[in-house]
Amino acid sequence: MASCRxxxxxxxxxxxxxxxxxxxxxxxxxxxxxxxxxxxxxxxSYFNLVKSLTSAFPNRYSMSRFHHTxxxxxxxxxxxxxxxxxxxxxxGWRDLNGLxxxxxxxxxxxxxxxxxxSEYYFDGKGKAFRPIIVVLMxxxxxIHHNNSRDVQASQRSIAxxxxxxxxxxxxxxxxxxxxxxxxxxxxxxxxxGEKKAxxxxxxxxxxxxxxxxxxxxxxxxxxLTQVIEDLVxxxxxxxxxxxxxxxxxxxxxxxxxxxxxxxxxNSCKAVSVLGCPDxxxxxxxxxxxxxxxIAFQLIDDVLDFTSCSDQMGKPTSADxxxxxxxxxxxxACQQFPEMNAMIMRRFRLPGDVDRxxxxxxxxxxxxxxxxLAQRYCHEAVREISKLRPSPERDALIQLSEIVLxxxx
Amino acid sequence: xxxxxxxxRLPRYLGVSGSPRRLWxxxxxxxxxxxxxxxxxxxxxxxxxxQVVSEAEKIVGYPTSFMSLRCLLSDELSxxxxxxxxxxxxxxxxxxxxxxxxxxxxxxxxxxxxxVLLISKAAGPSSMNTSCQxxxxxxxxxxxxxxxxxxxxxxxTALLVHRGIVNLNELQSSDGPLKDMQFGNKIAIxxxxxxxxxxxxxxxxxxxxxxxxxxxxxxxxxxxGVYHENSTSxxxxxxxEDIGISAWKKQTFLSHGALLAKSCQAAMELxxxxxxxxxxxxxxxxxMAMSHxxxxxxxxxxxxxxSDSMAFNLNSAPVVLHQEFLGxxxxxxxxxxxxxxxxxxxxxxxxxxxAGKGVTSAIDLCRYHGNKALEALQSFPPSExxxxxxxxVFAVTRFS
Numbered sequence: 183m184a185s186c187r188x189x190x191x192x193x194x195x196x197x198x199x200x201x202x203x204x205x206x207x208x209x210x211x212x213x214x215x216x217x218x219x220x221x222x223x224x225x226x227s228y229f230n231l232v233k234s235l236t237s238a239f240p241n242r243y244s245m246s247r248f249h250h251t252x253x254x255x256x257x258x259x260x261x262x263x264x265x266x267x268x269x270x271x272x273x274g275w276r277d278l279n280g281l282x283x284x285x286x287x288x289x290x291x292x293x294x295x296x297x298x299x300s301e302y303y304f305d306g307k308g309k310a311f312r313p314i315i316v317v318l319m320x321x322x323x324x325i326h327h328n329n330s331r332d333v334q335a336s337q338r339s340i341a342x343x344x345x346x347x348x349x350x351x352x353x354x355x356x357x358x359x360x361x362x363x364x365x366x367x368x369x370x371x372x373x374x375g376e377k378k379a380x381x382x383x384x385x386x387x388x389x390x391x392x393x394x395x396x397x398x399x400x401x402x403x404x405x406l407t408q409v410i411e412d413l414v415x416x417x418x419x420x421x422x423x424x425x426x427x428x429x430x431x432x433x434x435x436x437x438x439x440x441x442x443x444x445x446x447x448n449s450c451k452a453v454s455v456l457g458c459p460d461x462x463x464x465x466x467x468x469x470x471x472x473x474x475x476i477a478f479q480l481i482d483d484v485l486d487f488t489s490c491s492d493q494m495g496k497p498t499s500a501d502x503x504x505x506x507x508x509x510x511x512x513x514a515c516q517q518f519p520e521m522n523a524m525i526m527r528r529f530r531l532p533g534d535v536d537r538x539x540x541x542x543x544x545x546x547x548x549x550x551x552x553x554l555a556q557r558y559c560h561e562a563v564r565e566i567s568k569l570r571p572s573p574e575r576d577a578l579i580q581l582s583e584i585v586l587x588x589x590x
Numbered sequence: 591x592x593x594x595x596x597x598x599r600l601p602r603y604l605g606v607s608g609s610p611r612r613l614w615x616x617x618x619x620x621x622x623x624x625x626x627x628x629x630x631x632x633x634x635x636x637x638x639x640x641q642v643v644s645e646a647e648k649i650v651g652y653p654t655s656f657m658s659l660r661c662l663l664s665d666e667l668s669x670x671x672x673x674x675x676x677x678x679x680x681x682x683x684x685x686x687x688x689x690x691x692x693x694x695x696x697x698x699x700x701x702x703x704x705x706v707l708l709i710s711k712a713a714g715p716s717s718m719n720t721s722c723q724x725x726x727x728x729x730x731x732x733x734x735x736x737x738x739x740x741x742x743x744x745x746x747t748a749l750l751v752h753r754g755i756v757n758l759n760e761l762q763s764s765d766g767p768l769k770d771m772q773f774g775n776k777i778a779i780x781x782x783x784x785x786x787x788x789x790x791x792x793x794x795x796x797x798x799x800x801x802x803x804x805x806x807x808x809x810x811x812x813x814x815g816v817y818h819e820n821s822t823s824x825x826x827x828x829x830x831e832d833i834g835i836s837a838w839k840k841q842t843f844l845s846h847g848a849l850l851a852k853s854c855q856a857a858m859e860l861x862x863x864x865x866x867x868x869x870x871x872x873x874x875x876x877x878m879a880m881s882h883x884x885x886x887x888x889x890x891x892x893x894x895x896x897s898d899s900m901a902f903n904l905n906s907a908p909v910v911l912h913q914e915f916l917g918x919x920x921x922x923x924x925x926x927x928x929x930x931x932x933x934x935x936x937x938x939x940x941x942x943x944x945a946g947k948g949v950t951s952a953i954d955l956c957r958y959h960g961n962k963a964l965e966a967l968q969s970f971p972p973s974e975x976x977x978x979x980x981x982x983v984f985a986v987t988r989f990s
Contacts, residue, residue: 291810291814292814293814293817293818295821296813296814296817354779354783357755357775357779358775358776358779358780360758360772375757375758375759375760376755376756376757376758376775377755377756377757377820378817378820380752380755380778380779380782381752381813381816381817381820384749384752384782384786384809384813385810385813385814387786387809388806388807388809388810388813389810391790391793391802391806391809392803392806392807392810394802394806395799395800395802395803395806396799396803397799398799399799400794400797400798400799403793403794403799403802404794404795407787407790407791407793407794408791408794410786410787410790410791411787411788411790411791413783413787414780414783414784414786414787415787417780417783418669418780418784421669421673421776421780422669
């Protein structure tokens with residue numbers, strides 16, 4: 183394991199201390215600064231990252247040298263010749279101009295305060311990761327199907343709906359977790375109270391459902407209502423816990439799928455259904471979304487240990503404090519069985535959270551989880567590579583790598 | 591005994607005398623003007639209301655799929671039940687809600703679902719459109735309409751549960767430990783979300799995007815309605831919100847009327863009835879729900895308990911009307927007069943209101959909506975189901 187040189191490590195050489203899993207590491211090197219400066223800094227380095235990926239372009243698929251060679255049946259080795267390489271977020275945003283304004287239009291209600299609460303997170307400061315994937319997938323599927331260079335209005339709607347469902351679940355999760363901050367600002371429940379926060383979440387969900395119904399496609403409605411159910415079941419899975427060590431990991435992955443990946447997988451599937459009649463393509467879209475989604479969450483769980491709170495916009499060791507044993511913890515437990523007792527009592531005793539964190543940082547839990555995330559990304563890339571080449575398809579490939587290398 | 595079985599048997603336990611329904615059906619125009627003069631048992635006795643309900647249930651074939659069986663038997667629900675048990679001994683509102691759902695024999699328990707079933711039956715199959723011929727029909731109701739009735743109840747219950755969330759920073763020591771309230775909130779949110787997710791899935795299975803849109807917009811209305819209720823029910827604030835009756839009606843439509851109205855309309859859409867029929871169903875649902883709410887608001891002023899110092903809602907119909915007649919300044923003065931050392935003497939305030947015009951005009955308003963509901967029903971052909979719907983209106987507009 184130690185001999186593996188994770189690709190992101192190479193690319194991250196410009197930020198020496200941040201990713202080091204050494205215990206007691208101060209985290210991000212450099213001045214914390216006000217959030218906007220940090221954001222700007224992160225964005226700059228993010229673009230640098232993109233450039234370094236550009237140069238690594240022909241070697242991208244050599245990530246597979248860790249596992250097995252990509253099958254020759256796919257056309258993944260070709261890209262559009264002469265296409266200028268662009269940042270997937272920029273590429274996606276071309277279709278998402280006015281995303282937040284449009285979402286706010288769906289939340290047009292007369293009650294001023296409720297409207298304000300519901301709009302609170304649609305301020306343009308979120309990552310909009312899900313809408314980006316959705317529109318890129320829409321284009322990739324449309325091009326694959328009939329070389330169409332358009333995005334249908336209904337497909338763009340799915341991007342809005344996905345972001346709304348996601349936000350509604352965040353609002354409720356914050357009340358459930360009694361969270362005080364998110365995306366660098368106070369949570370809805372802290373400002374307006376729990377009662378109203380729950381209603382705001384319900385409102386956003388109802389607005390998303392109305393928008394979904396207006397698309398007028400019953401298959402798409404079925405696909406996305408599955409997400410709503412999965413989100414709730416995921417929360418329930420998180421409420422309960424498995425005593426058996428062996429079941430814990432399966433439980434963790436299932437919860438990860440339901441809480442995070444299901445939305446991405448099913449949104450991808452929905453746009454592919456709208457763009458293309460071929461069920462093979464729907465499955466490719468679904469698998470891409472599912473694998474990227476799981477990887478995304480795994481890295482999120484890693485960042486909870488390796489990042490510091492300024493960068494994330496929310497406090498870290500948040501999962502431990504909630505009693506949740508995520509990937510790094512579960513892997514660490516294999517090396518340090520004394521963690522079992524803490525896991526079972528959900529880190530409730532004083533000192534548990536810190537001790538657990540130390541164990542994790544001393545173990546290879548972070549590395550193992552990252553490696554697992556890479557494998558999911560690789561699978562996502564393998565799937566999406568089956569589509570006809572296009573800038574959007576390549577952007578999706580690149581996105582899966584960005585998932586691995588992000589720092590917030 | 592399962593929750594569902596309990597719900598179904600409750601009305602029957604309270605005794606049904608089975609008086610012939612023919613007495614209740616009076617033909618044509620007499621009905622419309624006679625909402626206030628119908629003879630019979632006082633509608634205040636529980637036996638009467640439950641009689642109406644149980645007869646109605648017979649007509650729709652004893653709904654066997656209320657509160658979706660799948661939903662009830664799921665792991666999550668047993669998980670929820672286990673968690674709710676932990677709340678016993680705490681003061682979290684969820685416990686009250688849960689108890690209410692199981693033990694409450696009052697008429698607002700399954701009313702919406704029952705009304706949706708009745709109106710489905712009353713409308714019957716669409717004469718125009720024969721595309722529903724391969725839908726299965728039991729007791730004159732399509733299975734998709736039964737499903738819709740369940741979904742309506744799921745949405746209603748979900749918001750009932752979400753209403754019971756507690757603001758943590760408003761807790762007082764008398765409310766008990768913080769962690770109990772946090773835990774209660776958690777379970778309340780999850781249970782409500784679980785019910786909503788089931789409702790959404792149910793809607794998706796209906797394969798009708800217009801129905802999904804209707805019910806989703808009803809949910810949005812309901813959320814806004816509940817929001818208004820929350821805003822005006824602050825404990826410390828003894829003052830009625832400064833709204834007139836027309837604003838009150840708009841808010842009450844959101845919180846009580848929209849779900850039933852749109853559900854009834856959706857039931858017609860499922861059977862492919864035309865826009866006129868859909869509109870009549872909507873009107874029935876809307877007006878019936880309004881009169882039901884006003885009836886409920888009037889209870890503290892109608893009941894004969896003399897030494898009743900129980901609190902009543904200051905944003906209820908009679909009080910809002912009372913304020914409107916009096917003008918805000920005089921009303922605030924009356925509240926001041928009814929206050930002793932900062933605490934409101936509800937018994938005294940009740941007498942003050944009863945002495946004014948609020949109660950009688952609320953009764954009139956209730957009957958107005960009742961009549962509008964009956965008018966809407968006239969466009970449906972006479973049938974058992976239609977009579978049952980009329981009886982429901984009579985029951986909520988009786989005040990003797």
